[in-house]
Amino acid sequence: MSGRADWPAHTVLALGVLLFLVPVWLLLAGSTLDPAAISRGELSMVPDLRNLGVYGTVLTEGAPGVGPVWRMMLVSAGMALAIAFGKIAISILSAYAVTFFRFPLRMVAFWIIFITLMLPVEVRIIPTYSVMSDLHLINTFPGLTIPLIASATATLLFRQTFLAIPDELVEAARMDGAGPWRFLKDILIPVSAANLAALFVILFVYGWNQYLWPLLVATDPSLDTIVIGIVKMIGTETQTEWNKVMAAAVLALLPPILVVVLMQRWFVKGLTEGDK
Amino acid sequence: MERRTIFPGWGLPVLLVMPQLALTAVFFLWPAGQAIWSSMTRADPFGIRTTFVGLENFADLFSDPLYLDSAGRTVVFCAAVSAISLLLALALATAADREIRGRALYRFMLIWPYAVAPAISAVLWILLLHPQIGLVGHWLNRIGIVWDYKLNGTQAMLMVILASAWKQISYNFIFLLAGLQSIPKSIVEAARLDGAKGFFRFRTIILPLLMPTVFFLVIVNLVYAAFETFPTVLALTQGGPGKATETLVVKVYRDGVINLDVGSSSAQSVVLMAAVIVLTAVQFRFLGKRGGE
Numbered sequence: 114m115s116g117r118a119d120w121p122a123h124t125v126l127a128l129g130v131l132l133f134l135v136p137v138w139l140l141l142a143g144s145t146l147d148p149a150a151i152s153r154g155e156l157s158m159v160p161d162l163r164n165l166g167v168y169g170t171v172l173t174e175g176a177p178g179v180g181p182v183w184r185m186m187l188v189s190a191g192m193a194l195a196i197a198f199g200k201i202a203i204s205i206l207s208a209y210a211v212t213f214f215r216f217p218l219r220m221v222a223f224w225i226i227f228i229t230l231m232l233p234v235e236v237r238i239i240p241t242y243s244v245m246s247d248l249h250l251i252n253t254f255p256g257l258t259i260p261l262i263a264s265a266t267a268t269l270l271f272r273q274t275f276l277a278i279p280d281e282l283v284e285a286a287r288m289d290g291a292g293p294w295r296f297l298k299d300i301l302i303p304v305s306a307a308n309l310a311a312l313f314v315i316l317f318v319y320g321w322n323q324y325l326w327p328l329l330v331a332t333d334p335s336l337d338t339i340v341i342g343i344v345k346m347i348g349t350e351t352q353t354e355w356n357k358v359m360a361a362a363v364l365a366l367l368p369p370i371l372v373v374v375l376m377q378r379w380f381v382k383g384l385t386e387g388d389k
Numbered sequence: 390m391e392r393r394t395i396f397p398g399w400g401l402p403v404l405l406v407m408p409q410l411a412l413t414a415v416f417f418l419w420p421a422g423q424a425i426w427s428s429m430t431r432a433d434p435f436g437i438r439t440t441f442v443g444l445e446n447f448a449d450l451f452s453d454p455l456y457l458d459s460a461g462r463t464v465v466f467c468a469a470v471s472a473i474s475l476l477l478a479l480a481l482a483t484a485a486d487r488e489i490r491g492r493a494l495y496r497f498m499l500i501w502p503y504a505v506a507p508a509i510s511a512v513l514w515i516l517l518l519h520p521q522i523g524l525v526g527h528w529l530n531r532i533g534i535v536w537d538y539k540l541n542g543t544q545a546m547l548m549v550i551l552a553s554a555w556k557q558i559s560y561n562f563i564f565l566l567a568g569l570q571s572i573p574k575s576i577v578e579a580a581r582l583d584g585a586k587g588f589f590r591f592r593t594i595i596l597p598l599l600m601p602t603v604f605f606l607v608i609v610n611l612v613y614a615a616f617e618t619f620p621t622v623l624a625l626t627q628g629g630p631g632k633a634t635e636t637l638v639v640k641v642y643r644d645g646v647i648n649l650d651v652g653s654s655s656a657q658s659v660v661l662m663a664a665v666i667v668l669t670a671v672q673f674r675f676l677g678k679r680g681g682e
Contacts, residue, residue, distance in 0.1 A: 122484040129481040130498040132555070136513035139524060143516060154527040156516065207409040209402075216399030222406050229417045231669045235616040235638050236661035239645040239654050240420035240427065248415075263412035293396050322506035324620035329646070340508045344624045347512070355522060362512045369504035377500060385567035 137366070144168070144359035151355040167360045176346050176357040182364055185339040190368065192258055192327070192338060193320035197313050199262040205305075208271035209297055213283075230265040234326055245330050252333040261326060267312055270383075274305045311383015314376045318369045339365040421662065428655035446656035455632070456640070456657070463615060463636045466550060470618070471610035473554035475603070478561030483591070485562075486569040496566070503559040507617060511624035514552040538626065542633030545626045549634050552625060553618040560613075561606055568602035569595070608672045612665065637661060 142160040143151060144167060150156075175181040210216070211223045234241065241260065242251075250256030278301070286296050302309070327338050337345070343365060346358045373380060396402075428446055430439045450456050485495055505513075518526040520537040529536040538544040572595060580594045596603075619638045622628060628635035628643065635643070641661065645654030 119487050119489045122487045122489050125480055125484040126489075126492075126495045126499075129477070129484075129558075130495065132477075132558075133498070133502045136517060139516045140513060151522050154521050156522055156524050156527070158524075203408045203412070206405040210405035211402075214396055214399065214402035214405075216402045219402075222410055225413055225418070226406075226409055229413050231666045232417050232421055232662060233612075233616050233665065235619060235641075236658050236665060237417075237420045237424050238641055238658065239651055240423035240658070241416065242646075243423065244416065244420050259412065260416040263409055263416060268409065293401055296396075318504050322504075322508075324506070324508050324623075325642075340506050340620070343512060344508050344620065347515070347624060358512065359516070362509050365509060366505065369506070370501050373501055373504040374497075377497065381500065381563055381567070385564055 140359050140362055140366075144356055144363055146356055148354045148356045152353075164356070167356050168364070171357050171360045172364070175342075176354055176361070177352065178348060179337060179342040179345050180334055182339065182342070182361050184335070185337050185342040186364060186368070188254075188257075188336055189321050189338040189340065189365070191254065192323065193317045193368075195254075195258040196261050196320035197316035199258065200264060200267050200316050201309060201312055203262060204264075204267035205271055205297075205302070208268050208275055209301065212272055212275040213293075213296075226265050226268050228265075229263060230269075234261075238325075238329065242329055251330055252336060254336065256330045257327055257336060258320075260330075261320070261323070267316070270308060270312065271305065274308050275301065278304060307379050308383050310376055310379040314372055314380040315384060317372050321369045424655045424658045424662070426655075427651055428659045431652045442652075446652045447660075450653065450656050450660070459632070459635050459637055459640045462546075462634075466546070466553075466618075466634075466636055467611050467614040469550045470554045470557065470614040471607060473550065474557040475561055475606060475610060477554075478558045478565050479603075481558070481562050482565035482569055483595075485566055499562050500559055502556070503563070505556055506620070507553070507556055508620035508624050510552050510556040511621045514548065514555070514625065518548055518551075540630055542630055545630055545633045549618070549622050549625055553614060553621050556621070557610060557613055561610070564602055564606055565599070568599050572598045605672065608668055612668055615661075615664070 139156070139158060142158050143156055145160040145162065145164040146156065147161075147164070171182045173181050173183065175184075179185065207222075207226060211219055245251055245256055245260070248256075250259075282300065282304075283296075286300050291299065322340060323338065324340050324344070327336070327341050331337070331341075339361065343358060343361050346361060347353055427439075429441060429443055431442045431446065432439045481499055485492055485499065489495075515523060517523050518536070518538065520526045520530055520539065526536050526538075535541075536544060538548040576594065576598070577590070580590050585594060615636070616638055618636070619642070622634055622636060622639055623642075626634045628639040637657065638661070641654055641657045644650045644657065
């Protein structure tokens with residue numbers, strides 16, 4: 114508005130940007146340095162571009178204690194996508210059912226779904242493990258993903274969106290003879306497109322960044338996610354090849370950051386409007 | 390709120406809620422019920438027989454100084470993480486709300502860290518503060534300040550607090566900026582014309598209007614700090630040195646998965662569930678209020 118530059122605001126924002134950029138730059142630079150030099154405490158902000166080959170090495174060969182990074186990235190991507198699409202699918206259906214239909218025990222069903230908000234994995238570690246083992250889901254890909262698909266947040270968000278749809282629209286669709294399926298497909302899903310996109314971002318990041326759940330149910334190294342792999346690579350810090358840890362961390366950061374960046378507008382809107 | 394226009398019949402809707410109900414029952418309700426049941430049982434030393442002991446596990450828990458220490462530590466940790474990340478995010482959001490040049494770029498640069506996994510934020514902080522390899526940590530030791538979070542419990546706590554708070558700033562920033570932008574410009578302008586300046590205007594006009602968002606974020610941050618920082622702590626300190634950074638979730642994991650003390654671990658799980666239920670109830674009471682505005 115005013116012609117003068119707002120220096121205090123610029124200073125605060127620039128410091129904030131640096132607070133995030135410096136560690137990530139250090140990660141990028143460090144990944145190209147000599148591991149022996151890093152262990153001696155000679156980490157620096159200046160990358161050594163001759164050593165970019167480390168990315169090829171970790172992708173195809175991995176590092177001590179873990180398999181190749183491309184494989185772990187694939188497991189992470191599979192997990193993130195399965196959770197994102199699975200959650201969106203079952204949540205849209207259940208929100209549709211509790212909003213547009215009347216059936217016996219409808220509110221009971223709604224409350225059962227709602228209550229899962231209060232039971233994060235972290236508070237029921239042991240019993241969930243024993244259920245998983247009773248169902249023979251330990252060390253399987255379905256075991257890694259299916260239990261994380263049920264959650265109330267997405268259902269609540271869709272319910273909120275559906276409740277806000279004007280009655281006239283619903284009535285018009287019925288006059289046109291739209292059955293329940295066509296109404297869902299041709300009206301509800303297009304109307305909720307922005308929410309769908311935002312949820313996809315949130316759930317993809319959530320799935321990609323999981324740590325505790327894969328740690329519990331997947332001890333088989335072929336099911337290591339990239340996040341699990343990185344913590345394994347750090348290990349006890351005795352023989353850590355830090356350049357490889359850093360290269361793997363850079364690769365692990367790329368997909369979720371890319372998803373957030375590409376869908377930034379929808380993501381911010383959906384996150385703040387849906388409250389969580 | 391209810392919808393007026395509905396489809397008839399109940400076969401289809403029951404079919405539609407079934408997938409979610411089934412998953413919820415199998416992976417949420419059943420394990421939660423088992424946790425409550427096994428929190429009231431105890432296995433003999435050989436793990437052959439379990440006996441019902443009522444609330445004894447809970448009595449043991451609350452008279453165990455190690456547990457109480459861990460609970461106290463968790464409170465300090467959660468308070469520090471929430472306070473640091475909220476205050477920094479508030480400063481950034483206030484600055485980003487101004488009409489300054491390049492604000493779209495600034496916003497973008499402050500939003501992407503939302504995507505960083507807690508475990509990877511641990512790696513980043515190792516690079517900064519590790520006593521041997523860390524850029525800052527190594528330098529501190531060289532100029533004569535003894536810095537080693539692997540040996541010093543206070544420094545370890547500081548380290549996990551910083552790494553955990555750092556990761557949460559983006560999330561808070563997104564919400565606080567949205568909150569600030571929803572404050573009508575006319576109100577701020579009127580305050581300005583009345584001569585309310587700088588921090589005074591912020592404290593008396595803007596902050597009260599932002600309070601609902603702040604309150605919502607306090608709850609979200611407490612839950613984040615209590616539960617989602619598990620990977621950060623595990624990757625940085627494994628709860629050590631000693632038990633200096635052993636929060637309640639790390640303790641449940643250690644007692645249950647590593648030491649296989651199912652009774653005590655289940656009792657701890659039940660206590661945590663109660664804590665989450667209280668926090669969620671507070672949050673929804675408040676959300677309901679805000680929705681009614």
